[in-house]
Amino acid sequence: MLDKVIFYFFAAIAVGSALLMITRKSAVHSAIFLTTTLLATAGIFLQLRAEFLFIVQIILYVGGIMVLFIFVIMLVNLDVAAQQIQYSRQKWVALALSLALAGWVGTMIWQAGQLPGQGLLVRGAAAAETLPPNAEAVAQSLFGPYMLSFEIASLLLLVAMIGAVVMAKKKV
Amino acid sequence: MLPVSHYLILSLALFIIGVVGVLTRRNVIVILMSIELILNAVNINLVVFSRLYGDAAGQAFAVFIITDAAAEAAVGLGIIIAFFRNRETVLADEMDLLKW
Amino acid sequence: MMNHLYELLKIVLASPYTLPVIYGIVIVAVLPLVAGYVVLVERKVMADMQARLGPMRVGPHGLLQPIADAVKLLLKEDIIPEKADVWIFWLAPIVSMTAGMLALAPVGIGPAFQIAKDIDVGILFIAGISSLGIFGIVLGGWASNSHYSLMGALRSAAQLVSYETAAGMALVSGLLLGGSLQIRTLVEEQAKQGVWFVALAPIAFFIYLVASIAETNRAPFDLPEAESELVAGYMTEYSGFRWSLYFLAEYANMMVVGSVATTIFLGGWLRPFSSVGGAAGRAIDTVPGALLLGVAAYCLYRAPKQPVTVQKLVMVAVAGLCAAVAAALLAPVFVAQALWMKPAIHGAFWFLLKVGGYIYLFMWLRFTLPRYRFDQLMRLGWYFLIPVSIVNVMGIGIALVLHWERGMHLALALGLTTLMTLVVAGFLVRAELKREEQLRQAATGDAYAG
Numbered sequence: 001m002l003d004k005v006i007f008y009f010f011a012a013i014a015v016g017s018a019l020l021m022i023t024r025k026s027a028v029h030s031a032i033f034l035t036t037t038l039l040a041t042a043g044i045f046l047q048l049r050a051e052f053l054f055i056v057q058i059i060l061y062v063g064g065i066m067v068l069f070i071f072v073i074m075l076v077n078l079d080v081a082a083q084q085i086q087y088s089r090q091k092w093v094a095l096a097l098s099l100a101l102a103g104w105v106g107t108m109i110w111q112a113g114q115l116p117g118q119g120l121l122v123r124g125a126a127a128a129e130t131l132p133p134n135a136e137a138v139a140q141s142l143f144g145p146y147m148l149s150f151e152i153a154s155l156l157l158l159v160a161m162i163g164a165v166v167m168a169k170k171k172v
Numbered sequence: 173m174l175p176v177s178h179y180l181i182l183s184l185a186l187f188i189i190g191v192v193g194v195l196t197r198r199n200v201i202v203i204l205m206s207i208e209l210i211l212n213a214v215n216i217n218l219v220v221f222s223r224l225y226g227d228a229a230g231q232a233f234a235v236f237i238i239t240d241a242a243a244e245a246a247v248g249l250g251i252i253i254a255f256f257r258n259r260e261t262v263l264a265d266e267m268d269l270l271k272w
Numbered sequence: 273m274m275n276h277l278y279e280l281l282k283i284v285l286a287s288p289y290t291l292p293v294i295y296g297i298v299i300v301a302v303l304p305l306v307a308g309y310v311v312l313v314e315r316k317v318m319a320d321m322q323a324r325l326g327p328m329r330v331g332p333h334g335l336l337q338p339i340a341d342a343v344k345l346l347l348k349e350d351i352i353p354e355k356a357d358v359w360i361f362w363l364a365p366i367v368s369m370t371a372g373m374l375a376l377a378p379v380g381i382g383p384a385f386q387i388a389k390d391i392d393v394g395i396l397f398i399a400g401i402s403s404l405g406i407f408g409i410v411l412g413g414w415a416s417n418s419h420y421s422l423m424g425a426l427r428s429a430a431q432l433v434s435y436e437t438a439a440g441m442a443l444v445s446g447l448l449l450g451g452s453l454q455i456r457t458l459v460e461e462q463a464k465q466g467v468w469f470v471a472l473a474p475i476a477f478f479i480y481l482v483a484s485i486a487e488t489n490r491a492p493f494d495l496p497e498a499e500s501e502l503v504a505g506y507m508t509e510y511s512g513f514r515w516s517l518y519f520l521a522e523y524a525n526m527m528v529v530g531s532v533a534t535t536i537f538l539g540g541w542l543r544p545f546s547s548v549g550g551a552a553g554r555a556i557d558t559v560p561g562a563l564l565l566g567v568a569a570y571c572l573y574r575a576p577k578q579p580v581t582v583q584k585l586v587m588v589a590v591a592g593l594c595a596a597v598a599a600a601l602l603a604p605v606f607v608a609q610a611l612w613m614k615p616a617i618h619g620a621f622w623f624l625l626k627v628g629g630y631i632y633l634f635m636w637l638r639f640t641l642p643r644y645r646f647d648q649l650m651r652l653g654w655y656f657l658i659p660v661s662i663v664n665v666m667g668i669g670i671a672l673v674l675h676w677e678r679g680m681h682l683a684l685a686l687g688l689t690t691l692m693t694l695v696v697a698g699f700l701v702r703a704e705l706k707r708e709e710q711l712r713q714a715a716t717g718d719a720y721a722g
Binding site for chain 2: 003004031038056064073087088089109110142159161168
């Protein structure tokens with residue numbers, strides 16, 4: 001019961017903020033609504049007992065990426081852009097195609113839901129009390145079988161850091 | 173945990189909103205933010221199935237995606253700043269230097 | 273009807289969510305008052321270090337000053353700049369204050385007082401929610417539609433982001449020694465190993481001290497809100513109630529940072545020498561009560577010397593309060609029936625004492641050191657603290673591997689790696705001094721200078 005309430009609450013906030021995000025004229029407002037969406041997604045992670053991912057989402061996405069976005073929005077003068085037309089010329093075609101895609105995938109998901117056992121390999125998720133401590137489980141997965149991916153991700157971050165610094169310099 | 177289809181519909185909704193944002197908006201910064209939304213929707217999907225099957229690999233993959241999103245946001249915003257310094261515009265329609 | 277109410281009450285009381293909700297409400301209600309009195313303590317400490325008396329007029333010995341300040345701030349005119357974004361202007365201080373208060377949730381004031389009990393990622397939760405406070409600052413500066421505010425906000429946010437990495441790495445050193453992210457486990461590990469982690473990782477504690485001063489925008493890192501530099505930085509256009517929310521957020525942040533440092537490095541709610549039992553243990557256990565009885569006796573001694581009757585009465589009342597708390601502290605030690613209260617009350621006392629000491633250190637540094645210039649501040653963060661903290665994490669990792677795999681004694685291994693970290697820090701300091709020397713020579717060796 002509590003699970004359901006929490007899920008619907010965060011889901012409503014996530015979808016509502018996302019809709020508001022793509023329709024605002026001011027970029028700062030869009031950034032704030034994206035932050036709200038990300039916080040709601042973090043709430044959904046918490047509801048799914050993925051506590052490590054909940055806090056990593058808040059630290060990295062909200063505390064890192066969104067702060068970066070807001071910095072850039074404040075450094076770039078967007079007053080002119082706010083007075084222009086906000087939507088491109090292909091907006092109706094894009095909307096129609098996206099809704100068609102949504103309808104198609106949505107029907108697929110709904111039909112899968114009608115299958116016995118929902119077409120899944122397991123009956124249902126394990127009870128929350130039997131889960132191992134989440135941070136340890138993720139750490140064992142990251143530093144165990146997926147160590148190579150971990151190292152490659154750190155290399156990617158290094159490359160991105162150097163790239164961003166070079167790109168933002170005034171003279172090269 | 174609720175039935176899986178609930179989470180999948182939520183993930184689909186966020187994904188489609190992100191796609192509409194990328195295809196429809198002219199402001200490049202909003203396009204970048206919509207891309208972040210798409211990546212987030214995928215994250216929800218991964219975590220749901222990770223919880224369902226009890227395998228932490230899904231959450232590890234989600235961590236990698238968040239890392240990627242950070243790197244991509246940094247580089248993308250660097251490009252926007254560099255472009256804005258030259259052309260004083262952030263509208264995607266006006267970034268047409270490579271057009272024939 | 274009464275039956276239904278009774279049933280509802282029973283369900284509410286039995287639910288595991290009731291007590292945390294009550295704790296939460298208590299903290300939200302009490303925190304503004306506590307922050308106000310911390311401000312009073314700061315003004316008195318500032319006065320003491322500047323050889324004067326501080327607020328003495330409002331209430332006896334200035335004890336009602338925070339209430340007077342609160343009333344003034346609430347009744348002040350609410351000014352919103354002309355072209356400010358009203359919605360974000362209203363939202364920004366709320367975000368700051370919410371982040372500050374939310375970060376207090378997993379903090380364990382004693383083994384029994386935790387709002388978010390046993391959250392699996394306790395320390396990371398506090399670090400993450402503190403990083404949400406950056407939003408409040410940046411949005412506040414932008415929404416004010418004023419140059420000073422925007423510059424102050426961007427500088428402050430840049431400073432916070434820079435020192436967050438160093439603070440996080442310093443915390444990781446403590447977490448390596450503790451072996452878990454949970455707050456309760458960290459303190460229990462310190463009890464098990466019989467030594468506070470500050471003795472095992474002193475460099476990490478020092479880095480965390482410096483980084484946390486920068487994280488809370490306190491002097492000597494308070495350029496973004498210094499009065500002589502940027503008016504008041506991001507808080508320039510805020511007046512009255514909104515400003516008090518920002519202020520509250522700053523003091524709540526100070527308490528959060530103090531709590532984190534106490535939990536990881538200073539032993540949380542453990543008393544000094546917590547593994548020593550027997551007679552020596554009981555002697556240490558009587559120290560809190562004896563301390564407060566001493567304070568009560570001093571108050572009673574000073575009471576007749578007050579010039580005004582009201583002040584005499586207040587001194588006697590304070591003495592009575594201290595004596596009551598001392599009785600509550602001494603009761604579990606000497607009365608066997610009250611032994612169950614001991615971990616909670618003594619734990620809370622030691623925790624609050626340590627956090628109070630940490631905050632006193634903040635205030636001491638504020639009134640002693642001059643302000644850092646912004647570029648010096650960023651150099652310190654990026655060129656010194658982050659490399660040293662990363663080397664420290666590596667060092668502690670190596671020491672732990674040596675201890676677990678090779679069986680080397682922990683103190684020896686940690687001593688060796690601390691030495692290595694100090695050598696690296698020395699190299700960085702030497703490079704910095706050489707650079708400054710070069711800059712000075714370039715400045716004075718100017719051929720066209722007069």
